[in-house]
Amino acid sequence: MNLLVICKASTQIGFGHLIRSRTFVENAIEGNMNLDITLCIIGDSSLKLLLKNPAITFLFYEDENQILLTKSYDAIIFDTINFNKSVFDKIRFNAKKIISLSPVFNLMPFVDICFNRTQYWAEDIEKLTLKKYGGFEYALIQRNCNRIHSIIYKYGLEKRYFNIAISMGGGDAANKTLEVIKQIKNIIEPFTFWIMLGEGYSHSFDEIVNEIRKVKKHEIILAKTNHSMWNVLSNTSLLITTSGITSYEAAYAGLPTITFYDYDNQWFLLKELVDTKLTINGGKFSDNSINNLRNILTDLYHDRSVLYDMHKRSKKQFDNEAANRIINIIKEEVFKT
Structure with a gap:
C-alpha cells in the first residue's frame, strides 16, 4: 500500500501535527512490511532537526502551493488544521481515499475518513457523513514515550x-x-x-x-x-x-x-x-x-x-497500537470490493 502523509508545522502553529505524523509513520512502517509511506512536511528547513529517522522518506516544502505530485497513492493523509483548497483540489484525485488524522480540518467535508484520539467530536464535524473513528485506541503515542513503573x-x-x-x-x-x-x-x-x-x-x-x-x-x-x-x-x-x-x-x-x-x-x-x-x-x-x-x-x-x-x-485506558489500527482500516477501505 502506497501512502502520502501531509502535515504542516511552524513556531506559530506549533509542532504537534508534525510529531503526530512522524509517530504515525514510524509506528506504521515498523509493523507493516508492504507499506510505502512518504511524509511531506510544509514548513521551514529547521524542522529537519525533528526528523532523523533514515527509514522514512521525507519531502519538504516551505509553502503548500509548491506541492507537485507526479504519482498516485492509495491514500493521502492530512494532518493539519488548514490547507489551501485550490491545492487540495489539484492533488485529491491522486489518491483513492482522503484521510485526516486531525479532528479539526477546514476541508473536512471533502475527507473520506477521519481518526480522532477521543470519542468526542466538534459539532460541525459530528454532522458530516464521512467515516469517523474516535477513542483512546486511536491516540498515536511517540515511541520514546514509555510507561512509568x-x-x-x-x-x-x-x-x-x-x-x-x-x-x-x-x-x-x-x-x-x-x-x-x-x-x-x-x-x-x-x-x-x-x-x-x-x-x-x-x-x-x-x-x-x-x-x-x-x-x-x-x-x-x-x-x-x-x-x-x-x-x-x-x-x-x-x-x-x-x-x-x-x-x-x-x-x-x-x-x-x-x-x-x-x-x-x-x-x-x-x-x-x-x-x-x-x-x-x-x-x-x-x-x-x-x-x-x-x-x-x-x-x-x-x-x-x-x-x-x-x-x-x-494504565488501563491506553495501548500503543493506534497506527496499526489506522493502517488496517485504511487497507479495508482502499481494497474493499
Missing part, C-alpha cells in the same frame, strides 16, 4: 520537593511558559519545576531567567528538549500542559497532568480525559485560570494520593 512513580511522589514539569508546546507562540512561571513563584509549598522548552521556542530566554531569579522557594530547571523530552518527564510527578497530544501521551505513560485549553471549541479534545479522571482541567488559559493553578498545586502537595490514583487509572 508504579514503584518509581510513587518514590518520586513522596519526595518533599516533588518534581513538576511545565510544557506549553514545542513553539509556545503565546509564551504561556513565562505566564506560568510568574504564578508559581508565589506558591509557599516547595517544588522542583522542570521548564520544558521545545526546539521551536523563539522567545527571549532572558525574560524567563529574569523571572526565575525572583523565585526563592523552589528549584527551577530549564530544559531544552526534543527526542529526550520523555526521558525528563518520566522522572516527574505532574505535568502542566496544554490540550495537545502531550496530554494523551502523558496519560499513556501514567503521568498525571493539569491541562489548559485556548478556545471553547477545543474543549471536546480534553473532555474524555477529564471525564475519566486522567487529567485535571486547568480551564481556558487566562489570568484567572493561571491564578487558580496555585491553589490546585497547593492542594495536590498536601494530598498526593490524587496523583497516584490518576497514575494507576491511566
Whole structure:
C-alpha cells in the first residue's frame, strides 16, 4: 500500500501535527512490511532537526502551493488544521481515499475518513457523513514515550520537593511558559519545576531567567528538549500542559497532568480525559485560570494520593497500537470490493 502523509508545522502553529505524523509513520512502517509511506512536511528547513529517522522518506516544502505530485497513492493523509483548497483540489484525485488524522480540518467535508484520539467530536464535524473513528485506541503515542513503573512513580511522589514539569508546546507562540512561571513563584509549598522548552521556542530566554531569579522557594530547571523530552518527564510527578497530544501521551505513560485549553471549541479534545479522571482541567488559559493553578498545586502537595490514583487509572485506558489500527482500516477501505 502506497501512502502520502501531509502535515504542516511552524513556531506559530506549533509542532504537534508534525510529531503526530512522524509517530504515525514510524509506528506504521515498523509493523507493516508492504507499506510505502512518504511524509511531506510544509514548513521551514529547521524542522529537519525533528526528523532523523533514515527509514522514512521525507519531502519538504516551505509553502503548500509548491506541492507537485507526479504519482498516485492509495491514500493521502492530512494532518493539519488548514490547507489551501485550490491545492487540495489539484492533488485529491491522486489518491483513492482522503484521510485526516486531525479532528479539526477546514476541508473536512471533502475527507473520506477521519481518526480522532477521543470519542468526542466538534459539532460541525459530528454532522458530516464521512467515516469517523474516535477513542483512546486511536491516540498515536511517540515511541520514546514509555510507561512509568508504579514503584518509581510513587518514590518520586513522596519526595518533599516533588518534581513538576511545565510544557506549553514545542513553539509556545503565546509564551504561556513565562505566564506560568510568574504564578508559581508565589506558591509557599516547595517544588522542583522542570521548564520544558521545545526546539521551536523563539522567545527571549532572558525574560524567563529574569523571572526565575525572583523565585526563592523552589528549584527551577530549564530544559531544552526534543527526542529526550520523555526521558525528563518520566522522572516527574505532574505535568502542566496544554490540550495537545502531550496530554494523551502523558496519560499513556501514567503521568498525571493539569491541562489548559485556548478556545471553547477545543474543549471536546480534553473532555474524555477529564471525564475519566486522567487529567485535571486547568480551564481556558487566562489570568484567572493561571491564578487558580496555585491553589490546585497547593492542594495536590498536601494530598498526593490524587496523583497516584490518576497514575494507576491511566494504565488501563491506553495501548500503543493506534497506527496499526489506522493502517488496517485504511487497507479495508482502499481494497474493499
